[in-house]
Each structure stands twice: as C-alpha cells, then as structure tokens.
Amino acid sequence: MQVDAAYYLPDSKMGITDSTLDGKLIRMNGFTEVNYSLGNFTAGLRFEAYLPPMIGYDAQLNGVGVPYFYVNYKNDFIDVTAGNFYEQFGNGLMLRTYQEWTLGYDNSLRGIRVKLTPYKGITLKGVYGVQRYYWEPYKDYNRGIVKGFDADFYLNDMFNCMKDSKVKLTLGGTFVSNYQQGTTKDVVSNNKIYQLNMPVNVANYGGRFNLDIGGFNWFAEYARKINDPAALNQYIYKNGDGLFTSLSYSRKGIGVSVMSKWIDNMSYKSDRTISNNMLNINYLPSITKEHTYALASMYPYSTQPNGEAGISGTVTVHIPKNSKPGGKSGMTIAVNFSQVNGIDKKAINDTTPIGELGTLGYKTSFLSVGKEVYYQDANVEITKKFGKKWKGIFTYLYQTYNKDVIEGHANDYGTVYSQIGIVDLTWNITKKHSLRWEVQGLWTKQDKGNWAAALMEYTVSPNWFISVMDQWNYGNKDAGQQLHYYLVSAGYTRKTTRVALSWGRQREGIICVGGVCRYVPATNGVTLTLTSSF
Amino acid sequence: MKILTKIVFTILLAGLTLAGCTKLEEPYYTVKSVNGDTNMRAVILEDYTGHKCTNCAPASRMAQNLQELYNGQVFVIAVHAGDFAEPDSVRYGGILKNNFICQAGTDWFNYQPFKIDQNPKGMVNRLTFEGKQSFGKDDWAGAVSASVKKEKLAILTLNNNYNGSSKILTTTINSRYLQSIAGKVNLCVVILEDSIYGGQLNSVPGDSIPYYKHFRFMDVLRGAVNGSWGEQVSENPLKDALISRTYTFDFSTQPLWVASHCNVVAFLMNGETREIYHATKKALTGSR
Numbered sequence: 005m006q007v008d009a010a011y012y013l014p015d016s017k018m019g020i021t022d023s024t025l026d027g028k029l030i031r032m033n034g035f036t037e038v039n040y041s042l043g044n045f046t047a048g049l050r051f052e053a054y055l056p057p058m059i060g061y062d063a064q065l066n067g068v069g070v071p072y073f074y075v076n077y078k079n080d081f082i083d084v085t086a087g088n089f090y091e092q093f094g095n096g097l098m099l100r101t102y103q104e105w106t107l108g109y110d111n112s113l114r115g116i117r118v119k120l121t122p123y124k125g126i127t128l129k130g131v132y133g134v135q136r137y138y139w140e141p142y143k144d145y146n147r148g149i150v151k152g153f154d155a156d157f158y159l160n161d162m163f164n165c166m167k168d169s170k171v172k173l174t175l176g177g178t179f180v181s182n183y184q185q186g187t188t189k190d191v192v193s194n195n196k197i198y199q200l201n202m203p204v205n206v207a208n209y210g211g212r213f214n215l216d217i218g219g220f221n222w223f224a225e226y227a228r229k230i231n232d233p234a235a236l237n238q239y240i241y242k243n244g245d246g247l248f249t250s251l252s253y254s255r256k257g258i259g260v261s262v263m264s265k266w267i268d269n270m271s272y273k274s275d276r277t278i279s280n281n282m283l284n285i286n287y288l289p290s291i292t293k294e295h296t297y298a299l300a301s302m303y304p305y306s307t308q309p310n311g312e313a314g315i316s317g318t319v320t321v322h323i324p325k326n327s328k329p330g331g332k333s334g335m336t337i338a339v340n341f342s343q344v345n346g347i348d349k350k351a352i353n354d355t356t357p358i359g360e361l362g363t364l365g366y367k368t369s370f371l372s373v374g375k376e377v378y379y380q381d382a383n384v385e386i387t388k389k390f391g392k393k394w395k396g397i398f399t400y401l402y403q404t405y406n407k408d409v410i411e412g413h414a415n416d417y418g419t420v421y422s423q424i425g426i427v428d429l430t431w432n433i434t435k436k437h438s439l440r441w442e443v444q445g446l447w448t449k450q451d452k453g454n455w456a457a458a459l460m461e462y463t464v465s466p467n468w469f470i471s472v473m474d475q476w477n478y479g480n481k482d483a484g485q486q487l488h489y490y491l492v493s494a495g496y497t498r499k500t501t502r503v504a505l506s507w508g509r510q511r512e513g514i515i516c517v518g519g520v521c522r523y524v525p526a527t528n529g530v531t532l533t534l535t536s537s538f
Numbered sequence: 539m540k541i542l543t544k545i546v547f548t549i550l551l552a553g554l555t556l557a558g559c560t561k562l563e564e565p566y567y568t569v570k571s572v573n574g575d576t577n578m579r580a581v582i583l584e585d586y587t588g589h590k591c592t593n594c595a596p597a598s599r600m601a602q603n604l605q606e607l608y609n610g611q612v613f614v615i616a617v618h619a620g621d622f623a624e625p626d627s628v629r630y631g632g633i634l635k636n637n638f639i640c641q642a643g644t645d646w647f648n649y650q651p652f653k654i655d656q657n658p659k660g661m662v663n664r665l666t667f668e669g670k671q672s673f674g675k676d677d678w679a680g681a682v683s684a685s686v687k688k689e690k691l692a693i694l695t696l697n698n699n700y701n702g703s704s705k706i707l708t709t710t711i712n713s714r715y716l717q718s719i720a721g722k723v724n725l726c727v728v729i730l731e732d733s734i735y736g737g738q739l740n741s742v743p744g745d746s747i748p749y750y751k752h753f754r755f756m757d758v759l760r761g762a763v764n765g766s767w768g769e770q771v772s773e774n775p776l777k778d779a780l781i782s783r784t785y786t787f788d789f790s791t792q793p794l795w796v797a798s799h800c801n802v803v804a805f806l807m808n809g810e811t812r813e814i815y816h817a818t819k820k821a822l823t824g825s826r
C-alpha cells in the first residue's frame with residue numbers, strides 16, 4: 005500500500021495563490037493492493053483513492069474505487085485470468101499494459117487473458133478486453149475493444165538437439181487488433197467538415213528474436229500498424245512502423261550495450277480521439293538514460309510516437325583493485341551516449357503539405373533519420389571508493405534538449421544545451437551512521453539559465469534519514485524568478501514500512517518513466533509518503 | 539485427446555484476433571456540405587475552456603467554425619471555469635488578467651454528471667455521444683452533426699429590449715411545444731459577450747504562436763439571468779402548450795461588459811438530466 009498526501013501553501017513568488025489552490029489545500033493519492041492465493045487460484049484487487057489528486061496528476065483521476073480486480077487459475081498447461089491484468093508482448097511495440105504510480109498511469113485491460121504452454125518451450129497468449137480510462141466505465145463502445153495473440157518459441161527447449169547449445173534462440177510473433185465503433189468521423193479543418201472514413205479494426209503485428217551466444221545478447225523486434233487515423237497523428241492514413249533492437253556484451257570487468265529504435269507513426273490507442281498518455285495499447289521503449297540526480301533529470305526525454313530515430317550506447321568498465329588507476333578499492337567508469345532525431349518526412353506530392361489531414365500524411369524511407377535533433381545526452385560517471393569510509397560518484401553530462409518537440413510546444417523555446425556536473429560523496433562514519441553530500445551545477449544559456457543544487461543527507465541505518473536540499477535558479481534572466489527551491493525531508497523505515505515527510509518547494513518540471521512523462525507544476529507545501537507491504 | 543484439446547485452444551486464441559484488420563483505400567474522406575436548418579432542433583455547443591489551457595485556442599476556433607457552418611442552428615457557449623480560467627497577473631508577462639469566471643459556468647463545470655475534468659472539453663446539447671456526455675474537440679463535429687438532425691421539440695422566440703440610459707435589459711421568451719415532453723422542463727437564459735481581447739496560452743505543435751497577447755474571445759459566458767439551471771417552466775407539457783417569461787437584468791452592475799457585444803441565449807432543458815431541448819440566440823442591441 006502507498007499513501008502520498010500533501011498540504012499545499014500559497015507562494016506568491018511561484019505564482020501560487022489561494023485562488024489557484026482553490027481551497028483544495030490537502031490532496032491525497034493512495035492505493036492498497038491485496039492478493040490472495042489458494043492452490044492453483046489467485047485473486048486480487050486494488051483500491052485507489054485520489055481525493056483530490058495531488059497537483060500535477062490528471063484531474064480526471066479524482067475519485068475513489070476499485071479499478072483493478074482479478075481471479076487467476078494456473079496449472080502446467082493453462083493460465084487464465086478474468087478481470088484486470090497487465091500484459092506485455094515482446095518489448096511492448098504492439099501491446100503493453102502496465103501501471104506506473106509516479107505518473108498516475110494505468111492502462112490495464114479488463115477482460116480475459118489465456119496463456120497456454122502446449123509444449124515445452126512454446127508459450128501462447130491471448131488477451132481480450134477493454135482498457136482502464138480513469139474511472140470511466142466501459143459502455144456503449146465508448147472506447148475500443150482490444151484483442152491480441154502472441155506466440156513465443158524458445159528453440160533450445162523445443163528441440164533436443166539444441167538443448168545444450170551455447171546458442172540460445174527465442175522467436176516470437178504478435179498480432180493485436182483494436183475495434184473502435186464508427187466507420188466515419190467528422191473533423192473540422194479550414195472551415196470545412198471532413199467526413200473521414202474510419203477503420204473499425206486497427207491491427208498492429210510483428211515479430212522478434214532473442215539470441216544469446218556466450219556473453220553476447222541480441223534482441224530485435226519489428227512492428228507494423230495499419231492505417232490508424234487519430235487525433236495524435238492529425239488523422240493521417242499512413243501505416244506505422246517500429247523497430248527496436250539491442251545488442252549487449254558482458255564479461256568480467258566490462259559491459260557494453262547498444263540500443264537503437266526507429267519509430268514512425270506508431271501511437272496505438274484504444275480511443276482515436278485521445279491525445280494524452282492514456283489508453284495506449286502499445287509501448288515505445290525508451291533508449292535514453294534515466295537520471296536520478298535532480299539537475300541531471302531536469303531535461304528528460306519523452307518518446308515521440310509520430311516519428312523518431314534513436315541510438316544509445318553504454319560502456320561500463322570496472323578497474324580492479326590494486327591496479328594503478330583503480331587504487332586500493334578499484335573504480336567503475338560508465339560512459340553513456342544517446343541521441344534521438346526526427347525521421348525524414350517528405351510530402352506525398354507537390355500540393356499536399358506534410359501531415360495533411362485525410363491523406364497518407366507523408367513519405368519516409370525505412371530507417372531514415374531526419375536532421376532535427378530531439379535529444380542528445382553524453383555522460384560519464386565515475387564511482388570510486390576512498391578507503392573504507394569514503395565513496396564518491398562523479399558525473400558529467402552534456403545534454404541537448406529540443407524543448408518544443410519534446411514538450412509539445414510551438415516554436416517558442418527552441419533547443420536547450422546544458423552542461424551538468426555532479427559530485428556525490430558519502431562518508432560512512434560508523435557502520436550505522438553515514439553522511440552524504442551532493443553538489444550539482446547546471447549551466448545553460450537557454451530556458452531558465454543556470455542552476456546550482458546542494459544536498460546533505462544524514463542516515464542512521466536502517467531506520468532514519470534526514471536531508472536538506474536546495475536548488476537555486478541563480479541564472480534566471482528574470483531576477484524575480486531566481487528562486488531557491490529548498491526542501492527538508494526526513495524518513496523512518498521499519499521492516500517493510502517507510503514513512504517520509506518533506507517540506508519545501510517543488511520546481512516546475514517534467515517527470516518521465518520509460519519515456520512516458522507527466523508535467524509537474526511548481527508547488528510549495530508539506531508532503532507525506534507512507535509505503536508498506538505485508 | 540490432450541493434443542486435440544491443445545490444438546483447439548490454440549486455434550481459438552489465434553482466431554480471436556486474426557479477423558481484426560480494416561484496410562482503407564483512397565479517397566479517405568468526403569467534404570460535407572452543411573447548412574443551418576432552423577426547422578430542426580437548435581444545438582448548444584458548450585466549450586469548456588480557459589486562458590491558461592494551451593490546447594484551447596484551436597478548440598475555440600473549431601467551435602466558432604461549427605457555429606458558422608451551421609449558421610443559425612448551432613450556438614456556442616464558451617464556459618471559462620476551473621483552474622485554467624483563473625486570472626494570473628504574476629506569470630506569463632501579466633497577459634492573463636481577464637476573469638471570465640461566473641457562477642453559472644462554475645456550477646456547470648462542477649456538476650459531476652457532466653464530467654468536465656479537463657480543458658478543452660465540450661458538450662453538445664448535453665447529450666451522450668459515443669458513450670460520453672462531455673468529450674474532446676475531435677468529437678464535437680460528429681456530435682453536432684448527429685444533434686442537428688434531431689426533430690425540433692419547441693418553437694422558441696426571444697425579444698430583447700435594452701435601455702442604454704438605465705442599462706436595464708428586458709428580455710421576453712415565448713415558447714410553444716411541438717411535442718409532448720415527459721418530466722420537468724427548465725428555461726435557462728444566459729448572457730454571452732463577443733470580441734473580448736486578452737491573453738491566451740497556446741502550445742500546439744506546428745502552430746507558430748506560443749501565446750496570444752490579444753486573443754479574441756467569442757461567446758464568453760458572462761452569467762445567467764435566471765439562475766445557473768434556469769427556472770422550471772413546465773412539468774409534463776403537452777403538445778402546443780405555451781410558455782411566456784420576461785426577465786430583467788441590470789447591466790450597470792457589470793461595468794466591464796460591453797452591451798453592444800452581448801447576446802442573450804435562451805434554452806429549454808430537461809430539469810433533471812439537463813439535456814437541452816432547444817435554444818435561440820439574439821443580440822442585446824441592434825441586429826448583429
């Protein structure tokens with residue numbers, strides 16, 4: 005279970021007034037999930053309450069109820085779930101339902117899921133249901149009905165001749181279809197009403213493989229979606245294509261991984277009129293690194309389903325103890341680079357602008373890369389112990405962030421180029437007591453200018469911590485907005501229960517998990533978080 | 539037998555999905571020719587909006603387009619309510635000073651069954667369209683198209699008499715039912731104002747204007763003349779039953795309102811479900 009509650013305060017410098025708080029000074033997001041197993045059966049439910057949702061969460065979450073419940077039966081051959089379920093086919097390019105509490109995101113399917121294991125190494129899955137949309141009950145086809153089938157073949161289990169092979173190969177295939185009522189849709193554009201022909205069944209299908217040879221792993225998945233005119237693609241009829249691939253190698257002391265993706269018109273929702281994050285049937289994996297330090301995560305990348313081409317790579321090297329560069333305790337160096345561009349879109353003819361409603365929209369070549377850079381992140385992180393009591397993490401990042409594209413603005417912000425430096429030092433005073441410092445700096449000439457941040461955290465293991473943090477936007481061109489965002493936090497942990505209380509300012513920003521993001525407005529107040537499991 | 543069972547299950551699973559594929563060919567659309575037909579039911583399109591809502595400017599334009607296309611049959615009411623409509627003189631260079639929030643708009647916005655929980659969102663005669671009573675702008679044209687084909691339930695006439703010296707508006711609404719209607723019927727009279735200029739945020743990709751300093755707000759709901767939900771005028775009225783009501787409103791209490799830019803909209807609605815049966819609109823002064 006988890007409860008997040010906040011008491012908000014007006015803060016005139018951040019533009020928060022009694023009027024904007026609208027009397028809703030106390031807000032709460034909470035859930036409790038209970039699962040019970042008996043023999044082959046498992047049943048569970050999740051109770052949720054957003055009373056009202058905390059600032060930054062979608063107002064449509066306001067409410068209380070049980071949006072998730074299920075009964076499952078499982079044996080060696082069949083695994084059946086009735087009710088709500090989360091499922092992922094392959095890497096998610098065609099179907100992934102999941103819940104992410106920090107985003108207020110839940111696209112679970114309610115219906116039936118069947119998994120079969122008809123032969124060793126073969127897994128077949130079928131899903132049939134409708135997705136959760138806040139608290140809105142499904143009725144009168146108010147959103148689509150999702151059907152999906154997935155097959156997974158692990159050849160080394162299926163064929164005895166491959167049983168002991170060092171080459172491990174898995175093949176998979178997926179077919180997903182969404183039924184949405186209505187063969188036509190009226191859309192207003194340029195003072196005309198266009199009656200668009202609508203596909204009632206939109207299919208998304210593809211295949212994948214996963215190959216392991218020694219320390220190498222290679223995974224690739226390709227998906228194709230047929231014509232799916234929707235609000236998010238401005239009602240164009242082009243097919244969608246998606247390719248994701250990753251290659252990794254590891255042995256003692258070194259790990260290398262490379263990921264790449266190419267996405268073209270791959271938003272796939274069970275309601276074509278929705279343009280926010282909800283009702284996604286598929287998931288477009290993120291390849292950029294998710295940072296946890298406050299300033300490093302100020303400009304995170306959000307997946308662009310209408311078209312993006314990206315590559316990323318990470319090399320992690322552990323320099324052993326007692327070597328010259330590693331010293332007595334050794335050292336770990338991780339270098340990461342990622343870049344995402346748009347794809348190269350060309351007009352379908354001389355008279356139709358790119359993205360014109362009611363047309364194929366544009367032409368592009370498979371794996372084309374556009375000139376516009378959406379995001380770039382080059383970073384190096386060095387982790388080093390200094391004797392038994394001291395440990396340091398030193399990070400440098402250079403980020404390029406196309407704010408207009410990533411945040412969906414008009415051409416009003418441009419691209420933000422930033423350099424970030426972070427020093428994170430931990431002093432283990434005794435076995436139980438430790439003190440940690442963070443000093444961070446972000447330098448940019450764009451957006452809100454330079455930032456500095458510092459944190460001091462005192463921990464008494466395993467129960468207590470207290471921390472003080474300040475983020476200072478000292479480089480803001482508007483002198484009135486050169487604010488300090490101070491935050492004092494304390495927490496207590498006992499067994500599986502953790503309580504944390506914090507007081508201070510939260511800066512405006514964006515939180516992303518796996519490339520899915522939500523906007524967080526500036527707030528000031530007291531926040532309580534309680535988590536427990538039993 | 540075991541193998542047969544497995545095969546049947548597998549075929550069933552695969553069969554559930556493989557039929558689901560609709561491939562379309564060009565042309566993908568037809569341009570609809572539409573006109574307002576005053577012999578059919580009039581339609582109120584409520585556009586729930588706010589100047590801090592970055593997606594609301596195109597929705598507002600779309601609503602105005604629909605009003606123009608269905609001239610005389612569709613009437614837009616732009617309801618500025620909720621967080622996005624709050625004035626803000628600190629941020630955004632102080633351009634969002636306008637306060638269009640009124641009691642009627644707030645009451646409608648907060649009325650739970652409407653589920654107006656984001657902007658832009660709209661309702662068309664407060665009828666359910668594709669399972670939803672309120673919906674995003676992409677559904678407005680379809681909902682309007684469905685509603686304008688409905689039979690007229692009443693004849694509604696409205697006469698305004700505005701005294702420029704005393705600033706008193708006297709408005710008279712007469713109605714005759716064309717069909718018998720079950721349940722309570724309310725008459726709601728509201729005042730809208732056109733051509734108010736002010737700031738409007740705008741962050742629509744592809745739109746080169748980040749925000750408007752002088753956005754032209756049209757059909758802004760200024761307030762209700764006879765309460766947020768109007769006045770009950772009938773209960774189970776029979777065909778040909780008549781209604782006549784006269785209301786007055788003192789414009790001197792609202793110095794910011796420009797009378798020459800104002801319109802009166804009257805509509806009959808179900809007293810319980812709030813479904814709008816019919817509507818009419820008339821300028822306060824002149825024949826604008």
